[in-house]
Amino acid sequence: MNQNTYWRENLKLLKILLVIWFCVSFGFGIILVDWLDQFTFFGFKLGFWFAQQGSIYVFVILIFIYSWRMNILDKKYNKDNHSPK
Amino acid sequence: MSTQELTYIFVGLSFALYILIAIASRVKSTKDFYVAGSGVNPVVNGMATAADWMSAASFLSMAGIIAFLGRDGSVYLMGWTGGYVLLALLLAPYLRKFGKYTVPDFIGTRYYSRVARVVAVVCLIFVSFTYVAGQMRGVGIVFSRFLEVDINTGVIVGMAIVFIYAVLGGMKGITYTQVAQYCVLIFAYLVPAIFISIMITGNPIPQLGLGTASAEGTSVLTKLDNILQDLGFSPYTSGVKSSIDVFAITAALMFGTAGLPHVLVRFFTVPKVADARKSAGYALVFIAILYTTAPAVASFARLNIIDTLHDVPYSDTPAWVNNWENTGLIAWLDKNDDGIIQYGPGSAFSPPKPIFTDKKGDHGQRLIENKPSETSNNEIYIDRDIIVLANPEIAGLPGWVIALVAAGGVAAALSTAAGLLLVISSAISHDLLKKTFMPKISDRQELLYARISSAIAICVAGLFGIYPPAFVAQVVAFAFGLAASSLFPALLMGIFSEKITKEGAIAGMLTGLIFTFSYIVYFKFVFPEHNSHDYWLFGISPEGIGLIGMILNFFVAKVVSNFSKKPPESVISLIKSLRNP
Numbered sequence: 001m002n003q004n005t006y007w008r009e010n011l012k013l014l015k016i017l018l019v020i021w022f023c024v025s026f027g028f029g030i031i032l033v034d035w036l037d038q039f040t041f042f043g044f045k046l047g048f049w050f051a052q053q054g055s056i057y058v059f060v061i062l063i064f065i066y067s068w069r070m071n072i073l074d075k076k077y078n079k080d081n082h083s084p085k
Numbered sequence: 086m087s088t089q090e091l092t093y094i095f096v097g098l099s100f101a102l103y104i105l106i107a108i109a110s111r112v113k114s115t116k117d118f119y120v121a122g123s124g125v126n127p128v129v130n131g132m133a134t135a136a137d138w139m140s141a142a143s144f145l146s147m148a149g150i151i152a153f154l155g156r157d158g159s160v161y162l163m164g165w166t167g168g169y170v171l172l173a174l175l176l177a178p179y180l181r182k183f184g185k186y187t188v189p190d191f192i193g194t195r196y197y198s199r200v201a202r203v204v205a206v207v208c209l210i211f212v213s214f215t216y217v218a219g220q221m222r223g224v225g226i227v228f229s230r231f232l233e234v235d236i237n238t239g240v241i242v243g244m245a246i247v248f249i250y251a252v253l254g255g256m257k258g259i260t261y262t263q264v265a266q267y268c269v270l271i272f273a274y275l276v277p278a279i280f281i282s283i284m285i286t287g288n289p290i291p292q293l294g295l296g297t298a299s300a301e302g303t304s305v306l307t308k309l310d311n312i313l314q315d316l317g318f319s320p321y322t323s324g325v326k327s328s329i330d331v332f333a334i335t336a337a338l339m340f341g342t343a344g345l346p347h348v349l350v351r352f353f354t355v356p357k358v359a360d361a362r363k364s365a366g367y368a369l370v371f372i373a374i375l376y377t378t379a380p381a382v383a384s385f386a387r388l389n390i391i392d393t394l395h396d397v398p399y400s401d402t403p404a405w406v407n408n409w410e411n412t413g414l415i416a417w418l419d420k421n422d423d424g425i426i427q428y429g430p431g432s433a434f435s436p437p438k439p440i441f442t443d444k445k446g447d448h449g450q451r452l453i454e455n456k457p458s459e460t461s462n463n464e465i466y467i468d469r470d471i472i473v474l475a476n477p478e479i480a481g482l483p484g485w486v487i488a489l490v491a492a493g494g495v496a497a498a499l500s501t502a503a504g505l506l507l508v509i510s511s512a513i514s515h516d517l518l519k520k521t522f523m524p525k526i527s528d529r530q531e532l533l534y535a536r537i538s539s540a541i542a543i544c545v546a547g548l549f550g551i552y553p554p555a556f557v558a559q560v561v562a563f564a565f566g567l568a569a570s571s572l573f574p575a576l577l578m579g580i581f582s583e584k585i586t587k588e589g590a591i592a593g594m595l596t597g598l599i600f601t602f603s604y605i606v607y608f609k610f611v612f613p614e615h616n617s618h619d620y621w622l623f624g625i626s627p628e629g630i631g632l633i634g635m636i637l638n639f640f641v642a643k644v645v646s647n648f649s650k651k652p653p654e655s656v657i658s659l660i661k662s663l664r665n666p
Contacts, residue, residue, distance in 0.1 A: 003661070003664075003665060006665075007664050010664075014174055014175070017170070017174060018170075018174065021167065021170045021171075025163045025167050025335065025339075026332060026335065026336070029159060029163055029335075030159075030163075030328060030331050030332050030335065031328060031332070033156075033324070034323075037322070037323075041296075042293065042296045043295075043296030043297055043304040043306075044295070044296040044304075044306065045306075045322055048156055048306070048322045049296070051156060051159035051162070051163065052151075052156070052158075052159050052162055052380040053292060053377055053380065055162075055163050055166075055167065056162065056163070056166045056373050056376055056377055057373070057377070059166050059167055059169060059170050059369060059373075060366065060369050060370055060373050062170050062174075063169065063170060063173040063174070063362070063365055063366035063369055064366045066173060066174055066362060066366075067173070067359070067362040067363045067365075067366050070178075070359070070362055071359055074359060074666060079665065079666050
């Protein structure tokens with residue numbers, strides 16, 4: 001029971017983060033790139049910025065959010081106190 | 086001191102450092118050899134992963150490709166970083182929990198089948214060898230240009246260094262040399278980028294300099310767009326490739342990155358599951374430092390090249406043009422006999438790569454056999470691989486910066502080559518010998534076989550570098566498509582689905598691999614004249630076809646699993662334990 005809710009919460013977190021992952025790269029950097037280019041951001045066209053800079057920064061943030069949230073989840077379900085052999 | 090002497094000193098010092106580290110981290114057990122005893126600090130592992138991952142392609146070629154492709158070059162930037170999100174969220178923590186040495190090991194155990202293990206070994210060897218050949222070429226280019234030795238000598242020196250620390254130290258030796266190599270390569274990449282950013286934009290941070298408006302009120306990108314349009318190119322910040330192709334290539338690179346064995350195995354080396362997650366984050370930070378600088382380097386270089394070459398008499402060009410011409414990576418064909426270089430869209434001559442004769446032209450340029458192309462006014466051929474190496478020279482930076490870049494290029498190539506050679510050798514000694522054909526060998530014997538196969542793999546890789554098969558350069562990018570269509574789905578389904586059976590996984594991997602491989606071979610080697618948008622399936626180029634191969638893999642695995650006998654109880658409990666850190 002405990003194990004199942006832990007896994008479900010993990011999957012929920014994965015879904016949210018992967019939707020963001022898809023939006024910033026495939027969404028903003030590829031599909032919507034021409035439309036976003038009408039806006040400027042720090043001197044860049046916005047779509048171009050996402051394609052060559054922004055998406056990479058978001059990727060980094062996503063991994064650290066995952067790591068942080070999972071550590072909290074591990075604690076909640078008492079999973080952080082042994083290292084696998 | 087001359088640039089060449091400085092280069093000898095820098096490259097020599099870096100080699101001495103790698104060997105010292107190797108001697109300090111010799112190993113005695115297979116666990117140390119395969120996964121560094123699973124005792125690597127996550128931040129250290131992140132740095133080693135970054136060096137492992139950033140190859141000669143990232144260091145030497147990527148900025149050059151982006152410089153010439155403009156926005157379409159984003160496929161490499163997003164594709165080669167976005168895969169880390171998949172890696173960190175979907176694979177690394179679970180593979181760390183599994184913990185047993187290799188990627189085929191996981192596939193063989195999860196799919197309770199020797200056949201699945203051997204199929205995974207075949208995929209791994211194919212992916213890793215195409216990749217390693219490219220690294221050796223990178224070492225060769227650096228040596229031939231900066232140390233003015235024969236390419237073969239360069240390859241042999243590179244092999245000898247990798248031999249020492251990979252055979253002696255296994256994963257432990259490789260890990261700590263990769264940390265040193267990361268420091269060398271990132272410093273070598275950033276120093277010229279920062280100098281050039283200050284010179285062109287006044288902003289020391291290249292990532293910001295790219296967008297900063299200069300004194301004339303326009304940013305580098307706007308200026309580049311205008312100049313390129315004046316010369317007849319399409320603007321730098323808009324794309325030429327179709328959206329679907331850009332989408333497919335980016336996806337194939339991302340999923341391929343997440344399925345690359347030499348990257349995955351790095352996450353077996355940290356102590357805990359939580360460390361694997363954190364480590365992937367640090368790895369991407371260290372990678373992103375280079376990957377966000379690359380687009381800036383690319384546009385600065387493109388601007389500088391046009392400034393130095395276009396409408397400039399050949400006799401007035403700086404010395405670097407001549408140096409690179411001597412290595413055969415720059416060629417000039419004076420089509421209108423005016424002694425002045427004209428730069429524009431299209432290939433200057435056909436075939437597009439220069440074939441040099443022994444003769445010199447009126448202006449001292451090397452003459453070529455190629456026919457001038459009628460449709461283009463362009464007169465100059467510039468190999469994309471030289472952009473990063475030539476960048477400091479183009480910008481007129483001092484000799485020590487150039488020497489540093491040479492050492493960085495060698496570090497990038499060697500660190501990746503070592504990582505690849507290790508997964509090849511452990512797949513042979515552990516998966517083929519110990520787990521399949523010679524199960525009775527002891528730990529000590531297995532370690533000996535691991536060292537022998539690593540030595541053989543280095544020699545084969547060296548041969549690829551000395552006698553590069555014509556197809557190598559073309560195939561490297563396809564290693565990703567193959568990894569995406571074969572290994573990635575098998576790993577993902579192995580963790581997230583209890584229903585996939587061994588029959589399903591084997592059928593899926595083979596479908597993905599064979600489909601992707603045939604599509605690439607068909608368009609690249611059988612009918613290269615058909616390799617255009619009109620003939621492609623759904624308008625997807627061979628570079629991006631791994632995405633379709635991957636979808637086929639998932640589909641076939643699912644269908645076949647429905648018609649085969651359920652996985653045994655022991656596998657179900659293995660999956661449960663993977664999900665429980």
